[in-house]
Amino acid sequence: MSTHQTTTSSLHGMMAEFASAEELLDAARRTRGAGYRNVDAYSPFPVHGMDEALALPKSPVPLFVLIGALAGTALGFGLEYWVSVIEYPIMVGGKPFFSWPAFVPVAYETTILLGGLTAAISMLMINGLPMPYHPVFNVERFSHAMTDRFFLCIEATDPKFNREETKKFLEGLHPYQVSEVEE
């Protein structure tokens, strides 16, 4: 974005562009092997094996969904119990107020409702979306990451990051092009 002189502090990282998913995967493995830790890969679709290549920690989304779904069961069933037994009991044909089999369908639906909403919302929150600005978009060719190109970015926060050496390292991976990512 800005045209002022870029120093290491104003760099987000160093980015290399590749033409295929295999090349990106290979580059990610080698980057990690070289000791870089703050690395991210960008691709137009999920690349299989990338989670292992970047040693990404296990996603917490399933745990959140489990909690959300169980909360849904409890809330749905609790609501039915409270309405039918405590707040507004109606005697119908001598049936018990707490007729739990009849409460199953609604509790089932609220389980799925809260579980599903948690899946979507927790995914967005963990990913920090919506995000109006991110430095990687400053790389002119990055728009191709949404179509047919694959990018690997070593971030400046990495302890091993050094402008010259990192650039040299990425060039050694035979990318299409290496560019600096301005903050």
Added chain:
Amino acid sequence: MASVAHSAPETHAPDEVVHPLIAPGNSYKSITEKISNVILSGKTPRVWFFWFGIAFLFVNILGLSATVLLLIGTGIWGITIPIGWGFAIINFVWWIGIGHAGTLISAVLLLLNQKWRTSINRFAETMTIFAVMCAGMFPLLHTGRPWLAAYWLMPYPSTMGVWPQFRSPLIWDVFAVSTYLTISAVFWIVGLIPDFAALRERATSRFGKVTYGMLAMGWRGSARHWHHYEIAYLLLAGLSTPLVVSVHSIVSFDFAVSVIPGWHTTIFPPYFVAGAIYAGFAMVLTLGIPMRKVWKLEDFITMRHIDCMAKVMLATGLFVAYGYGMEAFMGYYSANTYEGFMMINRMTGPYWWSYWSLIFFNVLIPQLLWFRSIRANIPALFWISMSINIGMWLERFVIVVTSLHRDFLPSSWGMYYPTVWDWGLFAGTIGFFLFMMLLFIRVAPIISIAEVRGLFAETRHGHGKKHGAEEVAA
């Protein structure tokens, strides 16, 4: 460096052999361009305007029918005692059923790892959402005063201190359908995020860039994002699968929990779910066949997809036929006078024509799908799917009307004659559905770009480069 635009596999599969899922000769770039050009090319086929105009006319008929209904009341409909559930419930069940194919394709087939779902799931999910919207209108309008439905249907602390009756299947229905709409929409939106990002980069107008940019929420295809995204998407599929089965089961409880002969039967939940999938696939084909032709999407919705859908229709059609057979058998075998009479009356009573047309449209005609040549014949498939659309509507007509019109007491027998307002509302929702689908095609990708790219990558690299496309088909 491997070339991105990978060349086409040299050999073409003969017609007898399965077709590829993505036509040969495509690349990541061509996939993205071909799908997003439907929206971004700025060229709208003339036939779009034609159907959009017709659909808009029917949306107005819907508005008129709903307005008159709200001004005067449900007396303008043909419903009466004993047929208190007429078109409103028939259409509600019909529309909900149509929606089910979307969830089945997007969720169940994802869990079953059926790769052919990839290029039709977005389209089918979109259909689900609009079909459920159409379905939802009917019970709400059937209350006559939808603005009061809030406290009849939803549990909220009103000043009147009344609460819904949770032992009633009608309340289960409210929860099932509203959950279904919400989760289908969430699933659909999550799936759209990476595609909006692709459109953001390809849009040329400022308005397009800003709009798709906002909708994409800053998606940048990061590996960390995909990591959480994939698991969330899979979990949504896992949650939608029991949901889709539960929704039509609960819809069938509206009938099965009552004591009316013809409704009070335990076969209803599975038979309704199979019927829903049957109707849904028929609608996917009815709309998908013209769509792939008009927007030249034959590369992604190939003959293999169409063949698979035809087979699903054949299978679910047989479930449904079994259901009809079992209903007739139980009428005899239960030795229950009312059940037996109901079945004889369905076949030979005043509504005999509806029962036998149902058998004709829904059971006999679809048997043509056994033939490979029919499954490869696009016009034949279009008309068979149209026949199933009609057949499934007749099924609900038969269930609702013939069961109610002659119950236990001959003194309370009656007939049902739908009025022009019944037809107006029904035709209006078909117009609304078409209207929304046509609008959607113009603003968002009708095929999931990200997923087709992923499938393409798998076919290219997973099984050797040369015969990639065929490998998927195998």
